[in-house]
Amino acid sequence: MAMNFRGFVPFLCLSLVVACAARPFYLLPSKIATQNRQPLQTSRPYNIAHRGSNGEIPEATAAAYMRAIAEGADFIETDILSSKDGILICFHDVTLDETTDVADHKEFADRKRTYDVQGVETTGFFPVDFTLEELKKLRVNQRYKFRDQQYNGMFSIITFEEFISIALDAPRVVGIYPEIKNPVLINQHVKWPNGKRFEDKFVETLEKYGYKGSYMSKDWLEKPLFIQSFAPTSLVYISNLTDSPKIFLIDDVTIPTQDTNQSYWEITSDKYLDFIKEYVVGIGPWKDTVVPVKDNHLQPPTDLVARAHARDLQVHPYTYRDENSFLHFDFHQDPYQEYDYWLNEIGVDGLFTDFTGSLHNFQEWTSPISQNDGKNKSKASRLLDKIGLLISAYKNG
């Protein structure tokens, strides 16, 4: 029994060291062969898990993303920023104050700064002033006080690569929906070697994991991806680097674009849509600009969806939340009535939601995958939109 014990222990240690060193630093790819994984559904509007299932678990954490996948998300969504040392991370705010415990870390007390962010003087702890190692010391908190606080302090910030590996490791095909976030600010504060910019590193990361192919191509269906940004020049720039589908995000009516300083009215004009449709497959507008709201009641919808659809642009509005404080009275405090309205009356093509599980319930109960007429219906109404466009062009021309 004691025969080779003395020799065995060093051998065991050596094996462990070798094994640990040899293991890739990202999660191993799915153990299920790619061919056997349930494919992405494309017959009904996309369920986009906005920052993961952050209605239940702190946003943009591994746990929030895994929960979203378990709940049936088609895509997991994230905002990509950069650390001081140029590592791309998943984080929404330009400052760490609201959703991390940075204020509890005495060693970082002197890191508070004030920067101009899109014309607004902003003070706080900026991720661009922290290395990844430092950021990894922080813990994420639930943003909203009225949501479950029990996971505060348990999870850390993750990298873009860790986010990607969560999708690739899922038991079924799950798409990713990353945002080139605050590129103007990032490029001001973070410099990469070889003159590379934020957008270059962003696309590099995607290519490293094999994301490629235009919308609905074979490559794309294996690894579905939408790249989103509020900055049109970033989208135009990367269109030279990748043919992966891009989505142009549109903010509230009062906010100009951060890079080109264009107004909402300009970037939603027919002329601009005609321009941008060469670079993007869709738009991601704030839902209250698509259907305006007064005294918490819906007003008649604008024609943005029709004009987008007429140009073959998808529409993925943000953001859908279950809490009645976010619901307009027309929906009777019922998040499912809101889904019903946007999917069946307005007819959008995807929804950014904080509550993937609720949207999945609604879609499964009212339009299960076996009934494949969902996308066909919207194709018909898009054709009508196109005809409408032709007629009005003829009338005006």
Next chain:
Amino acid sequence: MNWIGIIVPFIAVSVIGGCVGRPLLHPAPIRKPLQTIRPYNIAHRGSNGELPEETLAAYRRAVQEGADFIESDILASKDGVLLCFHDLTLDNTTDVANHKQFAHRKRSYQVQGVNSTGWFVVDFTFEELKLLRVKQRFGFRDQQYNGKFSLITFEEFISVALHAKRVVGIYPEIKNPVFINQHVKWSDGKKFEDKFMEALKKYGYKGSYMSKEWLKQPVFIQSFAPTSLTYIANLTDLPKVLLIADPPTRTEDTNQSFFEITSDSYFNFINKYVVGIGPSKAAILPSIDNHLSETSSTGLVAKAHAHGLQVHPYTFQNEYLFLTFNFKQDPYEEYDFWINKIEVDGLFTDFAGSLHNFQEWTSEKGN
């Protein structure tokens, strides 16, 4: 050729005879029947998530949205008219404070051992109550109908159900009977419970649970006061439901504790009088730190079912502040849990439309 002289009077008499002979509120002959295969959707005070509670509009909306039953609390005015109203005081849900002519009517009374001050329903005649306008109770619900609707009588409530295009049941409560009988006296020496039953009988409500007559005009009579229910058991075989409040509360008439009225021996007694219980959700499953834990279950549902009693818990509300975190801010997850895991037989909901959606959308799955 005197046939005109014969035919015309004959037709006239027939028409008049037909009109007079027709009952005042006869329901339409062929109506879609009450569904009885899945738990009852009980519109708690009507669709009060959208419209001020216990108004005609709230009840009509609930019927439109698919409620199986419309529910109401019955109190009495100073002159003995039975009306639909939940609170004993008018302060929270009416504009009584704006009526200068009633400024001096504020009173303080003992209500179930607690001193309460306000404008009490029992101090106003029905004609005076009709001058008031109802408002939405919760500040976070739609306020746009405030001041538009008035209080209604028990009879007006009944007519909403009887006039519906499909069979809709009613679920009225003998509310605060101890207090009402203290403050309101009827000239014929009858008590509140008698007048309550008179109203139901007048509109033809009769029959035991699931009988042919009951299915035509379904009704559950509910009360927190067991003696009111045992009293009316002598007057009607219509199904009755005993309401059960959270543990510290004692019954207003018999001063019994929660533990006593949910004991096996009590169920053995009360199940001769009632077909079910209507407990608060917390009486079945308390919550800690806004989480439900099944280990803290009181076992009430299993016990009730074992005694052949239905369980209709109250109240289901869509707003996240009423949902424990287990339900992920999603009211449909709450319906799913209570219907499919706890297996209750009916639900009092402020949002009949949402419950109806849930039941309709998941019914194909055989739930």
